[in-house]
Amino acid sequence: MAKKQEYGNESIKSLKGADRVRKRPAVIFGSDGVEGCAHSIFEIVSNSIDEARDGYGNKINVTLFADHSVEVEDFGRGIPVDYNKAEQRWNWDLVFCELYAGGKYGEGSGTYDFSLGLNGLGLCATQYASEWMTADIYRDGCHYHLDFKQGENVGGLKKEPYSGRRTGSVIRWKPDTQVFTDIAVAPETFRDMLKRQAVVNAGITLVFDDRSSGKSEKSEYYYENGIVDYTNELAGENSLTPVHFCQGSAAGRDRADQPEYEVQMNVAFCFSNTVQTLEYYHNSSWLEHGGSPDRAVRLAFVNQINAWLKNKGLYKKSESAITFADVQDCLVLVSSSFSTRTSYENQTKKAITNKFVAQAMTDFLKHQLEVYFIEHPDEAEKACKQVLINKQSREHAEKARISIKKNITAQMDLANRVQKFVDCRTKDVTRRELYIVEGDSAMGAVKTSRDSEFQAIMPVRGKILNCLKADYSRIFKSDIITDLIRVMGCGVELGGSHNKDLAAFRLENLRFNKIVICTDADVDGYQIRTLILTMLYRLTPTLINEGYVYIAESPLYEINTKTKTYFAYTEPEKANILKRIGDAKYTIQRSKGLGENDPEMMWLTTMNPESRRLIKVMPTDAEKTAQVFDLLLGDNLQGRKEHIAEHGAEYLDDLDLS
Template identity: 70%
Template sequence: MTELTGDESLTSPVLWVGEKKGRDREDKPEYKVRLSAACCFSNKLQLIEHYHNSSWLEHGGSPEKATKSAFVSVIDAYLKNNNKYQKSESKVTWNDIEDCLILVSNNFSTQTSYENQTKKSITNKFVQEAMTEFLRTNLEIYFIENPFDAEKIVEQVLVNKRARESAEKQRLNIKKKLSGNIDIANRVQKFVDCRTKDTGRREIYIVEGDSALGSVKLSRDAEFQGIMPVRGKILNCLKADYGKIFKSEIITDLMKVLGCGVEVDMKKVKDLNAFDINNLRWNKIILCSDADVDGFQIRTLILTMIYRLAPTLIREGFVYIAETPLFEIACKGKTYFAYSEDEKSKMLVGLGDAKYTVQRSKGLGENDPDMMWLTTMNPATRRLIRVMPEDAAETARVFDLLLGDNLQGRKDHIAENGYMYLDQIDVS
């Protein structure tokens, strides 16, 4: 245990040993149980293991129940007797203690009742009673003999408790924000829904800003295409913690509009994972941004948000990118659209000696509705790229590299690979 904790434990390890005699029932034979437990407290490590007759009890049983009962009882009594609780504060739970406890127990007895043939749990009533009293008595004595350690232990338990309660409160607030139908009483600002309720047809266009909202609204098919504008640049969800993420109204509004909840693993709030793909309100989630540096950044940040909060949407192929044209080429009364420098060059070669004009496309907010419908929204003529990572681990690595905290790694990547993207640099 000393090797495990090193210098990072709150208290030094202690070893308790004892022996008791009793029986599981009046009609059962009396037997002895030799009890031993080593424990210490840490704010960085957590480990609890129970052994009986030197065999590991993976599922615990009687020793596990005894440990929970004894530690909660003693620590709760100490907090009450020393006025550590705030007014009307609830009592500590086993989870609050478990998070900072390192304990290994090993008991021996001649009578053993296993829960089943796997022998991963014992059910001896007397072992539970004996161990509860054994641990309770030794912990009470330890607190009396080591008042400084006792203070450190209960303060850490209170920190765990209040962190858990704060996270639970946050979870309930998030759940409230993300749940419920979107109606007059529960409206998301500037969200434009479509008419059909058939989720197999519904599409949501996530666009940047109010100007794009107006243009897309005039261009869409209101029967099956909804719109959600993003106000400003979204938070980088790879760098931010969950508390900061869910304080962002933009993010909570987006997730509420999607309807499927979030996939979040928070140690203090084990049941926050409210994600349910069956509650997704859309068949296609389409990211639609300007074909410039700012537009690409907004698109990347939205993708990062989905990757962090609902990665299943990407894995299952619900997320798309709408390619918007970079150039308009007018020739002999016709208009052609090029989506890259390379595509523009090939089109100009194809036009030969004919007279033409080339204009860089305006932002989405300035596009003509007919042109927007033709190039970006008409299912028959638009270009959609499905975001479908084949290698989740590689995707995670690239996202972390480009948007995480590894500044040197990002510099090295640009130095080695930047030349590949020179044609995409916006120097206008």
């Protein structure tokens, strides 16, 4: 084993240049997988969107190529890339090769006041994480070109005169597989991203050209009225109320010692009893986890709808108030807010934490809802009454859930109180097994040999009722049968009307993964086995049809030699074992009843999942057994006589005539 390096002063190192992103991409992009790769693409798209929202260009083209490279083209002012006297560096070097550098730090300058990107990380970080990147920039009457390879510039800045009228930037790059574990960002991810940006940037056209399959497939996204059009699209034609739009602004601080900043708020919402959607955006970024706007919506809507219901006297005496879950169940809302200072949870921008944004939006929405309810009383009544219906439905569902839980618990408690039933420890139904054994002596042997972690035991005393001949009133007077049904927990398939103590059949309430019939290998044991099987066939046939019922085979003979013990389950098996033993001395003993077997033998032959023999009872087996049983013990006397006359001679050797 290699000697561990000593942890000393020389152990502390810092990442420099491109390695700050290439070796730790998840810090910037949220992950080093395909999601992080998708976010790196969004960083470039967001820069173009900031330009368009500031009034420079109204169209952005995004192209995905077959080699997973991406191109983003905008028609803004073009990235400044010439020499920067103030910084004494080339702007292209700052923008493409310096983290925390960009044009979004000058507060109050009017440039990117409400910007999606604020940290100066996106373009540089994406360049660092690319296998290669090219940039073509048109501004100031010039065409600028840059090339990068794995985070390093190649060839410097190339500049030539340009006589065309267009301005803007064209960035193309290929995410590096040495940085991301997966760069195959799905076309659907692009479509979702661009559609969301079209929603919150009214009047801007975003075009996606999917060339990943080798041919061009274009999708275009445009919402003239932004979130209003989108909310109408989400709600469809059958909403309870029309879409209502409200907007406002506020200025404030997150903390007294911090600078004041501005917030702009835009909210479109309606109520529906078929659709429910909440989407939050801030500075154009979709807030997948919400944060401040989500807290504002929850507080404002619950407060105002609760006040309306109280004012109209629609709460019953001592009735609890609504919750946001009741509101959300019928609310379609899209919020798009902007602020000059934004506190994101992290660089992936999936939630914001600004205290003032939450406060400002809460006050704004409370006021807007109050006015809306006054000015649109019919819509207010429809919306608030639907919320009340949602509340009552939720409470009824909760009561039903609690009732079902109590019933199941009661069934389990009842099973635990069934006389002589021995449960197992695990609650994992996929592992639990129920052994149905005959009599107390067999139960004692099984109990001492079982694995108490997952094997439960239910003894049946004597021969149970013939369920094919008996009517239901007699069947459910049998303690053996009703106790066994209670222990299994799944009820009976009779609609529950024949016995009020036994529930209607529900397979999901079955407490075991295997029901194992375990009886002696003799005539009485076979008869008891058949009676149990017949009971299951009549009262819970689904257990057989779905493969939950098994028969445990017990050995007929125990054959001992000086070095080994053999178990024979049939006469042919006994003959084969004796043939293999040959001239070796052996003793042979007819297997005793289950109750007389020692624990080691029981575990080995009957209980151990690795060595036992279980026969799964198939639906055809059960049906045939029931028919034969009905013939032999049913009411068909003439059929039984004919069967004995035809087949009786086959069983003369088994008769005990002593």
